[in-house]
Amino acid sequence: MLETKSPYFDQNMVLLEKNHPMAFEVVCRHLENGEGKGIEVVTAPNGRLNLKATLLEAQPILIHDSKEPGREAGIFLSMVPENSTGVVLMFGMGLGYSVMELLRKRRKIQYLVVFELNVEFFAHALKLMDLAETLSDGRLIICLEKPGNLSEVMAPVHRALMLEDIHTLTLTSCSRINREYEELAPIVADYISAFNSEGNTKLTHGRTFIENRLKHLTSMHHDRKLEELDGRFRNVPAIIIAAGPSLDKNIDQIRQAEGKAVIISVDSALPALLDKGIVPHFVTSIDYNWMTWKKIAGVAANPACRETNLICTTWVTDRVPKRFPAKNVFWAYSRNALENWINGMMGGKVSIGGAGTVAHLNFVSANLMGCDPIIFIGQDLAFSNRKGHSNNVVLSSNEKVKNQLETGQDIFWVKGNVEAKVPTSRQMNGYQRTFEKMIQESENCVINATEGGVFIEGAEHMPLVKAIDKYCKEEFSVKIEDLMNPPVLTAALESVLVEINKAERVVQKAEKISGPVQKKLMQMEKKGTKVSSFSEFPEAFRVKVSDLDRCHKRADNMQLFSLFDEITLEGLRQNEREKKAVDALEGDPEKYFEWFSRSVLRVDKINKIRMENLAWLKEKINETVRYHKAENQFMERLDADSPDKQIFLKLAELYLQAGNIILLETLLDQSRTAFCETVDYHYYLGLINLYRDNYAAAWEKRLEILQSDKKYADQLHGKMHEVSTFYLKQAMSILKRTGKSKDRNYIGEMLLFDAIKSCPDNDEAAEEVRRIAKSDFERVQLVFQKANGEIDSPERKIIKNWTIRMPEDPVLAGVLGENTVCGFHLLYGKVLAIQGDYQNALENYQAACSVRPNAPDIHIAMADLCFEAKNFESGLAFLKKAVELDRNYAVYWCNIGNNLKAAEDYRGAIAAYEQYFMALPEKIEVLKDIGDCYMKLGELEAAHESFRQYKYLLNKG
Numbered sequence: 030m031l032e033t034k035s036p037y038f039d040q041n042m043v044l045l046e047k048n049h050p051m052a053f054e055v056v057c058r059h060l061e062n063g064e065g066k067g068i069e070v071v072t073a074p075n076g077r078l079n080l081k082a083t084l085l086e087a088q089p090i091l092i093h094d095s096k097e098p099g100r101e102a103g104i105f106l107s108m109v110p111e112n113s114t115g116v117v118l119m120f121g122m123g124l125g126y127s128v129m130e131l132l133r134k135r136r137k138i139q140y141l142v143v144f145e146l147n148v149e150f151f152a153h154a155l156k157l158m159d160l161a162e163t164l165s166d167g168r169l170i171i172c173l174e175k176p177g178n179l180s181e182v183m184a185p186v187h188r189a190l191m192l193e194d195i196h197t198l199t200l201t202s203c204s205r206i207n208r209e210y211e212e213l214a215p216i217v218a219d220y221i222s223a224f225n226s227e228g229n230t231k232l233t234h235g236r237t238f239i240e241n242r243l244k245h246l247t248s249m250h251h252d253r254k255l256e257e258l259d260g261r262f263r264n265v266p267a268i269i270i271a272a273g274p275s276l277d278k279n280i281d282q283i284r285q286a287e288g289k290a291v292i293i294s295v296d297s298a299l300p301a302l303l304d305k306g307i308v309p310h311f312v313t314s315i316d317y318n319w320m321t322w323k324k325i326a327g328v329a330a331n332p333a334c335r336e337t338n339l340i341c342t343t344w345v346t347d348r349v350p351k352r353f354p355a356k357n358v359f360w361a362y363s364r365n366a367l368e369n370w371i372n373g374m375m376g377g378k379v380s381i382g383g384a385g386t387v388a389h390l391n392f393v394s395a396n397l398m399g400c401d402p403i404i405f406i407g408q409d410l411a412f413s414n415r416k417g418h419s420n421n422v423v424l425s426s427n428e429k430v431k432n433q434l435e436t437g438q439d440i441f442w443v444k445g446n447v448e449a450k451v452p453t454s455r456q457m458n459g460y461q462r463t464f465e466k467m468i469q470e471s472e473n474c475v476i477n478a479t480e481g482g483v484f485i486e487g488a489e490h491m492p493l494v495k496a497i498d499k500y501c502k503e504e505f506s507v508k509i510e511d512l513m514n515p516p517v518l519t520a521a522l523e524s525v526l527v528e529i530n531k532a533e534r535v536v537q538k539a540e541k542i543s544g545p546v547q548k549k550l551m552q553m554e555k556k557g558t559k560v561s562s563f564s565e566f567p568e569a570f571r572v573k574v575s576d577l578d579r580c581h582k583r584a585d586n587m588q589l590f591s592l593f594d595e596i597t598l599e600g601l602r603q604n605e606r607e608k609k610a611v612d613a614l615e616g617d618p619e620k621y622f623e624w625f626s627r628s629v630l631r632v633d634k635i636n637k638i639r640m641e642n643l644a645w646l647k648e649k650i651n652e653t654v655r656y657h658k659a660e661n662q663f664m665e666r667l668d669a670d671s672p673d674k675q676i677f678l679k680l681a682e683l684y685l686q687a688g689n690i691i692l693l694e695t696l697l698d699q700s701r702t703a704f705c706e707t708v709d710y711h712y713y714l715g716l717i718n719l720y721r722d723n724y725a726a727a728w729e730k731r732l733e734i735l736q737s738d739k740k741y742a743d744q745l746h747g748k749m750h751e752v753s754t755f756y757l758k759q760a761m762s763i764l765k766r767t768g769k770s771k772d773r774n775y776i777g778e779m780l781l782f783d784a785i786k787s788c789p790d791n792d793e794a795a796e797e798v799r800r801i802a803k804s805d806f807e808r809v810q811l812v813f814q815k816a817n818g819e820i821d822s823p824e825r826k827i828i829k830n831w832t833i834r835m836p837e838d839p840v841l842a843g844v845l846g847e848n849t850v851c852g853f854h855l856l857y858g859k860v861l862a863i864q865g866d867y868q869n870a871l872e873n874y875q876a877a878c879s880v881r882p883n884a885p886d887i888h889i890a891m892a893d894l895c896f897e898a899k900n901f902e903s904g905l906a907f908l909k910k911a912v913e914l915d916r917n918y919a920v921y922w923c924n925i926g927n928n929l930k931a932a933e934d935y936r937g938a939i940a941a942y943e944q945y946f947m948a949l950p951e952k953i954e955v956l957k958d959i960g961d962c963y964m965k966l967g968e969l970e971a972a973h974e975s976f977r978q979y980k981y982l983l984n985k986g
Contacts, residue, residue, distance in 0.1 A: 041155040044164040051182075055173040056155065059148045068149050070157065073098050078124060078157050080150060082206050092123040092150065092202045099126030105198045109135050115194035116186055117141045118217065120210055121203025124154045125163060132166045139189040142170045142182075144217070146207045175209050179220055190221050219459045237317050242367055244347040245360075246522070246653045247660075247687040249375065250515045252350065252358040255340060255397065256379035262507075263399030266290040266500045269391035270309065272298040273409030275481030276419035279493045283307050283406070289501035291400055293340075295387040296324045296349070298407060301421040308333045310507045311359075313340045313394065314349045315387040322348035323779070324423050326722040329353055338509065340394050342384060343368050352690045352720055357509055361390065366591040374521040386460055392467055402474035404496050409482025410461045411443070411451040426775050428826065444484040451483060461485060476500075519657045522650055528589045529647045535587070536640045539580035543633045546573055550626045560625070561618035574629075581632055590639060592646070659683055672703050681713055690720050708738040715745045719752060724786040725840075746788070753788035756780045757797065764801075778830075786840050795844045802845055805831065806852055813860065828857045836876055851877040855890060867898040885914040889921065912948050919948030923955060935962040953982040 046053040069081040071091075077098040083089045094100040105127045109117055114137045122128055122145040131141055145151045151173055154160065163169060172182045183190070197218075204210035268283060268290050270276065276298060283292065284307055294302055294309040302309055314321060328334060329352065339355035343362060350358045362372035364380045372380065381397070384390040388408060395403045407419060415434055418425040434440060434452060443458065445451035453461070461483050468475045468487035477485050478493035491499075549570055553560070560566060566574070584590065617624070663680040666673065677700055684693040694717050697710060704710040715730035727749065735742035763777035781801070784794040809824045831853045835842045842850050854877035861870035874891045881887060888911035895904030908925075911918045926941035939962045942955045960975030 035156040037159050037161075038156045041158075041160045041164060044161060045155070048164055048167075049169075049171045052151075052171040052173050055148060056152055059152060068153060070153065077126075080123060080153060082147075082150075090202055090206055092200070093126065098124070099130075101200065102127040102130035106130060106134060108198060109138065109196045111135070113138055113194065113196065115139065115196055116189050116221075117196045117198065118221070119143045119198045119200070120214060121145060121147075121200030122154065123150055123200055123203060124158055125160060127198070127200070128169070129158075129160075129163050132163055132168065138168060139193055140168050140170055140186045141166075142172065142186060144172045144176075144210075144213060145203070146173075146175060146209050146213065147203055148173050150203070175213055179216065183220065195221055215458075215462075218455075219462050222455070222459055238344045239367065240649075241317055241345065241347055242343045242371060243649045243653065244688070245343060245350065246371070246518065247656050248347075248351055248689045248692060249360060249371070250518055251692060252360060253509075254372075254375060254377045254379075255359045255361040255381070255394065256377055258359065258394070258398050259379065260397075260399040262291050262505075264401050265399075265505060266402055266404060267395040267398070267400030268292050268404045268406060268501075269388075269395055269408075270294040270298050270302070271388045271391070271405070271407040271409070271479075272301070272418045272422050272425075273407040273411075273479065273482055274413040274416035274419055275409050275479050276301065276407030278480045279406060279478070280305055280307070280419070282493045282497065285494070286497045286501040288504050288506070289497075290404070291395065291398065291507065293391045293395055295391060296321070297387075297418065297422045297424070299325050299337075300328050300423065301419055303328050303331055303333055304421055308336050311338045311340050311394065312353075312355070313387050313390040314345050315342045315384065315390050317344045317346055319346045319348055320424065320776070321346050322352065325349070325353055327423065329721040330718075330723040330726070338507075340390065342390065343371060347688060350691075351688050354691065354694065354721075361393070366588070370525075370592060374516065374518055376516055385463060388460070389463060389467070392464065392471075396467075396471055396473060400473065402476050402496075402500055403471075404476045404478050404493070404500070405485070405488065406478050406480075406493055408464075408477065408479045408485070409451075410457045410464075410485075411445070411453040411482045412440075413451060413481035423779075424776060428775075428823070446477060446479055446482050446484045446490060448481070451481070453483060457483075517657075517661070519654060519661065522654045522657065525589075525650055526647065526654065528587075529643055529650065532584065532587050532589050533640070533643050533647075535580055535583050536636050536643065539577060539584065539636050540633075540640065542573055542577040542580065543629070543636065546570070546577055546629060547633065549573075550629065554622070554626065558622070560622045562621060563625070577629075577632075581636070584636070584639060656683065656687060672700055674704065674707070674709075677704060678709060681709075685713070685716065688720075690717055693717060708734055708741050712741045712745055716748060719745075719749060719787065722783070722787075724749075724783075727787075728789065728840075749788040750791055753784045753791040753794055756784035756787060757791070757794045760784055761797070782834065782838070782841060785844055786838065789840045789844065798841070798844050799846075799849070802831065802849055802853075806849070806856070810856060813856065825860065828853060828860065832857045832873055832876070842880075847880050850880050851884070851887070854880075855887065858890065858894070862894055862897065867894060867900075870894055871898075883914055885911040885918050888914065889918055892921070909944075912944070916948040919945045922948065923952070926955075926958065930958065930962060933965075935965045938962050953979055956982070 042053070042056070045056065067083045069083075069089075071079050071081050073079050073094075073096060075097055077093075079095070079098040080092040081089045082092060105119075109115075109131065111134075113135060116139050117131060117135070119128065119131075119141065122143050128141065128143060131138070151171075170182065170185060176182045199210075199214075266286075266289070268286055270283070270293065272295055280301060283302070284305070286292070287307065291311070292307070292309040293311045293313065296312055296314040299309070299312050312325070314325075325334075334354050335356060337355055338357045338359060339350060339353055340359045340361060341350050343360060360375070360377075361381050361384060362368045362377055362379070363384070364382060369380065372378075379397075381393050384393050392403065412430050412434060415431055416427045417430040418427075433454075439454050439456075440452050441455075441458075442450040443453050443461075465486045468485070475488040476496050477488040477490050478496045480492070484490070563571065563574075660680070660683060663676050663683065666676050667680060677696070681693055681696055684690075684696065693713060697704075697713055697717075700710070711730060711734055715727050715734065718724075718727040718730060727745070731742050731745045731749070734745060757780075760777050760780035760783075763774050763780065766774075778801075781794070781798060784791060785798050788794070805827050809828045812824045835845065835850050835853065854873040858870040858873035858877070861867075861873065871891060871894055874887060874894060878884070878887045878891070888907045892904045892907035892911060895901070895907060908918075908921055912922070922941045922945035926938045926945060929935075929938035929941060939959055942959045942962070946952060946955050946959075956975050956979035960972045960979065963969070963972035963975060
């Protein structure tokens with residue numbers, strides 16, 4: 030048992046009990062049980078103490094450096110920048126040399142969290158080391174033994190985890206002795222990553238999160254709540270579909286489960302499903318970025334989309350629920366304060382958690398519906414087959430994945446579902462752990478039918494066909510009743526305005542008081558006033574400060590401020606850092622005045638942040654209130670039997686300005702009988718097509734309107750140009766960041782092409798498309814010439830993409846012009862020909878020929894290709910066509926004749942020479958070649974006649 034008599038032990042235990050009660054209990058229990066054999070205290074040559082442990086290893090292990098215990102502290106200090114305001118995590122403490130140094134020399138770090146799983150080491154540290162300063166430092170958090178509740182341990186650090194950088198340090202000797210560190214490290218990593226990712230996302234996009242939620246308030250009252258589906262499909266199997274690479278293997282098998290299972294798909298997998306004729310019952314969408322719309326925009330015009338239902342989180346970009354023509358939109362509300370408020374307004378009571386990704390939302394939804402079993406497919410969570418996603422996924426680049434795999438950056442290998450090991454990333458590994466936790470907490474059976482990817486603990490693994498045969502036996506249908514009596518939000522929104530006004534008065538009063546308080550403090554500082562306690566300030570000043578304090582406390586207690594927590598994080602980060610610095614001054618009478626002054630200034634900064642965000646929120650809520658009042662007024666006045674056209678137009682414009690394309694479309698459908706012949710009606714139809722990315726239909730509608738009403742046609746054209754300019758701006762921003770990188774940014778290209786497709790006569794977009802096309806062509810051509818026809822994968826992909834796009838998109842082909850279109854097809858044809866892919870090479874030549882059918886050089890290229898492929902009949906046909914177009918190409922007949930003559934095919938040579946002579950009768954020397962061939966054949970009379978004609982024409986000439 031550890032001997033506890035030492036000059037430090039009692040003092041250390043008092044401080045441990047006071048500041049770290051949980052650790053104190055663990056140490057006491059450890060001492061009572063007499064644990065910790067195999068530890069020896071040794072002294073290094075420099076006089077410092079060390080621990081020698083013999084536990085799991087055959088050879089004893091020194092916990093610290095043998096010659097200089099604590100030398101690792103210097104290494105750890107170099108890993109934490111001097112001015113770091115982050116959080117330090119340390120796995121293994123030993124005698125605490127590094128912990129003491131970090132706390133002393135990195136004064137700005139927010140917290141130092143120590144995980145010491147070898148309690149005996151810590152007990153020795155309490156005996157051997159003076160830890161008074163360390164154990165009294167409020168930044169230190171100690172976790173002894175493997176934590177049963179990590180959240181409880183990390184609770185004080187949550188805010189800092191969201192706002193600051195994380196530094197992870199490991200004392201490797203401790204982990205060698207105790208293998209539990211290997212289990213703990215990834216659990217802690219996932220835990221802090223979730224907070225850090227959330228914090229970084231909110232810092233960068235917090236305003237977007239809130240804006241998206243507020244934008245939904247103009248349409249959400251026409252939608253549904255996910256809680257309406259609670260238990261609706263109890264004991265019905267669910268197939269939840271992600272867009273992992275393995276989806277391509279068994280996507281066709283899903284059809285066998287149609288009508289026998291609830292099918293729930295992530296948004297990115299929808300195009301692949303519809304391509305196979307599979308219509309999921311539900312599609313989930315979660316991402317806040319407006320680009321999320323692009324995942325499904327390409328299929329939005331497909332009538333099958335009207336048979337599916339959309340499930341969204343409230344931070345999703347409003348483009349998805351307002352544009353996608355789903356049968357219903359179901360909203361999943363999290364426990365966020367703003368979402369709780371919105372959920373309450375909508376009459377909801379149920380909140381969900383754990384939907385960090387769209388695939389997780391699939392699982393949460395199936396679980397809430399009561400589905401059992403829940404069957405995964407496409408849930409790889411790994412780079413299966415060197416791919417990131419399945420085919421037909423819009424926002425995905427396999428080139429990027431291949432590069433990542435080649436460099437090994439953020440790649441590690443884990444147990445596979447089908448293969449022994451598969452490559453994954455830290456982020457996807459975190460998603461895997463989340464799934465495993467969700468499965469553990471679920472009462473339903475979970476089956477992983479993904480034919481690849483990672484092995485998901487807790488799920489039963491079987492092929493999809495077997496799962497369908499076993500569980501998907503009974504027919505059923507997903508029937509959802511129409512929404513009755515949508516909630517009226519005006520009163521609830523106006524009540525928020527009342528709360529905002531109250532809050533404004535409080536922060537304005539605080540601001541009014543704070544000014545004179547700070548001014549007085551500055552005056553006192555200039556005079557060199559010494560104050561060591563609050564009571565030493567003048568009475569009038571103390572009254573003002575007390576009033577100010579009451580204002581701040583009232584503001585702190587107002588729930589309203591929690592609604593926009595996400596847009597105050599940057600200010601809160603600065604506040605937390607300042608608070609740490611200010612708190613360091615507290616308790617020192619000599620520094621009381623500085624502590625007090627900086628405290629007042631810090632709280633004033635918070636007040637200003639609140640004031641700024643109150644004004645922003647007030648404006649947004651006022652806009653929403655005006656929208657609802659207008660909508661209610663117009664809908665009350667819009668008689669379904671004989672609608673007033675002016676009211677119809679005002680409501681249509683209201684929906685348009687709010688981006689509510691679904692509501693606009695519904696309004697048009699309801700008013701079809703009354704207004705379908707009017708130009709206004711067709712104008713809005715054109716806009717619906719435009720905002721659903723159905724650009725060709727929108728352009729046709731504009732041309733149709735132009736025949737009867739130029740004003741409306743110009744308005745529609747203006748909207749097209751507006752959309753085009755937006756896409757162009759986004760595209761150029763992305764492509765500019767990519768620069769001259771060898772790997773092209775496919776998203777930037779996609780948006781650039783959207784810019785030209787949405788408005789074909791946008792000259793700026795057209796010029797940029799032509800510039801990039803020219804640059805690409807020159808790049809590929811240069812590589813082609815330097816490498817004698819062989820080109821690398823990036824260049825091959827570039828030219829291939831152009832040759833695929835141009836036939837599919839006549840607008841793009843028109844912008845590029847005939848020469849560019851032909852140039853790409855001909856160059857790619859040459860590349861394919863060198864590779865021996867004659868069929869695809871010929872198809873590219875024929876594509877070029879369809880643009881320039883009277884270009885003899887293209888026919889000659891096809892002739893050469895056919896000859897190379899031993900397809901002589903087709904080759905001769907192409908050659909004849911080339912000569913018809915330009916008789917100078919008859920020289921090819923001469924070349925063929927020479928080749929046949931050299932091969933002693935004299936009859937064939939004669940035929941070729943005759944074709945040459947018919948096209949170019951001035952080339953009389955070919956008659957001599959014909960005569961030579963007849964001589965070889967022994968046909969002297971024919972030979973004589975050829976020579977005679979040659980002599981006659983020669984003399985005549």
